[in-house]
Amino acid sequence: MTTDSGSAQADSNNGQPTELASLYDPAQVEGPMYDLWQEGGHFHADPAAGGDPYAIVIPPPNVTAALHLGHALNNTLQDNMIRWRRMMGCNTLWMPGTDHAGIATQTVVEKRILAEEGKRRTDFQRDEFIGRVQNWKDEYEARILGQLKAMGCSCDWERTRFTMDATCARAVREAFFKLFSDGLIYRGKRLVNWDPATQTVLADDEVEHQTVEGSFWYLQYPLEHPVEINGQRLEHVTVATTRPETMLGDTAVAMNPNDPRAAALVGKVRVRLPIVGRLIPIVADDHVVMADPESEDEKAKFSTGFLKVTPAHDPNDWAIGQRHNLPAINVMAPDGSISYEHGWTDWDEVRNADVEQLIGLDRFEAREAIVNWFRGENLLEDVRPHAHEVGHSYRSHVPVEPYLSDQWFIAVKKQIPSLPDAGLIAGTDVPVNSLAGLALKPLLEGRVRFVPERYTRTYQTWLENLRDWPISRQLWWGHRIPVWRGKAPESPQQTDWQDVPSSLRVGDADLPAQWRTEQGEVYVYVVAPPNRPDVEQKLDEMGFAQDADVLDTWFSSGLWPISTMGWPEETDALNFYYPTNVLCTAREIITLWVSRMVMFGQYFRGDIPFSTVFIHAMIQDGEGRKMSKSLGNGIDPLDIIASHGADAMRFTLSYMTTETQDVRMPVAEMTLPDGRKANSSPKFDNGRNFCNKLWNSGRFVMMNLAEMTAGEFDRSQMQLEDRWILSRLMRTVDEATQAMENYRFHDCLESIYSFFWSDFCDWYLEVTKPRMRDEQTRLVPQRILAYVLDSLLRLLHPFVPYITEALWQHLGQVVADRSLDAEAPAPPARACVVAAWPKALQDLRNDDAEADFAQVQRAIRAIRNIRSRMNIAPRQPLTAIVRAGEDELARLNSAADTVRHLASLERLETSATAERPRASAMEVVETMQVYVPLEGVIDLDQERERLGKQIAEKEKFIGGSQNKLANESFVSRAKPEVVEAERERLGRLQEELAVLQANLKDLQ
């Protein structure tokens, strides 16, 4: 976008207000205004200043990549709220920061290093690799913070945090220590979601399900010896599986106890596992669905009645294994290849040539090889296509492998020992005083609420069905788990973590400890307390080693609301701003993040972290697809800022924010001012146009205020349009304020927008132009222009901060005090960012003025309409004759100048009995008739047709209204005021019809 209209701000001379360009150029304004706010210290939150606290913690963006449009929306809305509350006089804090995003960041850095240097993580020393990730983090953190600033976010930058900085690390250490001491963290061998690509465990909610077109393979497992059932000889059983490769680890075949064949099979005969040769039992378990090809049940349709049981590689099988005491044989390495080195306990007994050929194959290669083996041995009974949901890593996107491994867990449904036993939350198995219970209770009590409310359920059901949270990750980038493991120096009483709140004395410290027997040896796990390097050193000396793993990223982000404020220290910020007010986020992390913050806030701080969770829409592209790098449909907020301006972006995003759950953003490649091509969206045109309009109207108002005189304002000197615009303003202030209170950003902007554009620009500015030309008549409208513009800038500031601030600064130079009078003050402020939000003054509300002015508007529109229809030049002077009731005419006459001016009339005649001049065009609006005498030919047929249409329409409505009123039930059952309104409406319609008919008759 280029313009020859010069820079937005010419040099000021002699202290005169600067000239403003006619095209708003955001690039000229945004930087200086942001500097002005920063220099003014307006974003800094000071608890000592007291007042009403209002705080928001930012959902810390991941340092994996620069911010995208979703972030732009998220942060725009937060800034809307913070700026609004600041103007409402609250002591506001918007806490900024970024998230280290463990697995995600490590993955992108690994990928980049592999691509650029051909090296893998394991080619580096741990510290060296972390240094590389740190560099990435530094780069992206800077970019992200820069983006937030460019968007205009009014965060308290002095408090900027990072989930791995010293303050947050301190909180993590404290939190881990407390959880461990309370026996809420334990080490366990469990089946976890394993990502073979990144080789780490994933929490349930880090697994994404995708539909995969797979197959069912029907494999025959020979029986140890044939069995006779009802005279039929059975030599093998057939199992159906989607993952044949796991059969190497089968340790049983299960069947339903009600299966008629069970009596002859269960416990009577074993199965010889093909390839491996392992003899495995047949067990009875209710979990197995019996075969029934006729059944509606999907499972019964494909079931053979026999289920292969692989405890080490399937969660259901794990459960069956637990019930029947089956061994778990792990046949895979962490990278997903077939291996006998990771828990294949009977390898030495079963190894043979066939099995050995499979060792080292990737799990999918092994699948093929095994299927081929079965086919070759004639044991492959059938293959059927089968579409099913397969869990994939949300980071590497490869299928997740259920994998047996040792991990640290948080016990989420365990009664917290330090709290009283308060039973279960009704209808659940969740103890009130468990971590899950602590997160659930405030929701049920209404202390935490979701907006929109429907998201409550997502949160609730998730917590109710929560399983223990695996918190260790086999990564390098993250908070290292502060657990040290060593040979137990003394004999423990027991080795069951659950019942032994025990400790180990190290130096002068008693460390919480858990004992475990591993490979016949007793080990002790202890947690080193925060800020005790001496203890850590002592542990090292004792030959203890720190756990190599790091914590799940959500462990530290769950602490975000308290860690950023300095917990566990009793900081002023924590005391003043906690609990915060609103958490603003998208629905995708309600479970991942929101619930954990509530859990931790409640447990560590004894209070909820925020009282409202505002969930906003997710942005999709024009086709309803997710925006992503791989699709090439992502948009960088900085590119929108370059193409349209930050305010335009914010305006459009805020305006789009309704209660809907998805919004679409058509993506289009655009050329930016610097010549680059980048993705942006024409959706932002609306915002840009709005800003330009605001800029120009502000410019125009200020031109007219140049020689404004202050002094007493005499309200009695106001004319109809003055009373009208003030009334409309107050109505708007009222609507906007209510909308903001209810997180209705669209409604708020809609209200301000229509007031600004339709009422203020289209009408008030136009109406007052003639009055502005005269030194005497301009006095009143000048004061009102100043007051209304001042109010508008305040109303719009939370949404479009830059342009409103720029105009505010200019306006301040033109008119220092825009107060109307003592009752309608406009408290001066040195910056719009800290100006007071307007109050809706009831004494300026004026329904009569609004009704009267509406009448004037109707008359003007009628004349313009005739002009347009008759193809008469806009400024050709005309005479108009208006016939209407006495009251209506009185209103019109009181604003005759306005009508003449805005309709470009030479003469306006009003009469209750006027006749239509023979050569004239006419317009009937309600009961008002407007005639415009014209020279030349009037097409009477056309006029009659128009009237005929209007009559038909009117009759239709009258018919409907009459039917309604003739309906006995309506009259008796509808609310009286509704019936009364309907009667009035019918009366009005009939009057209007009569006028139309009279005029039609006149044309005959």
Add this chain to the structure above:
RNA sequence: GGGCGCUUAGCUCAGUUGGCUAGAGCGCUACCCUUACAAGGUAGAUGUCACAGGUUCAAGUCCUGUAGCGCCCACCA
């Protein structure tokens, strides 16, 4: 498999407790560079509110069902 959401003008979407002669922006048509703004102004056209039932005096709005689209959750026989 469970849950949630959407379907309103050519396009993108508003429409809070049922009272609607259903709105906005963009686009479209005609006229206008009227010294704030052409990123603008004036005037105008356009809708079986997905479909089928039901509740009600009254349904875009509430209920049930159907279809299409999208999302979230769920241990892959």
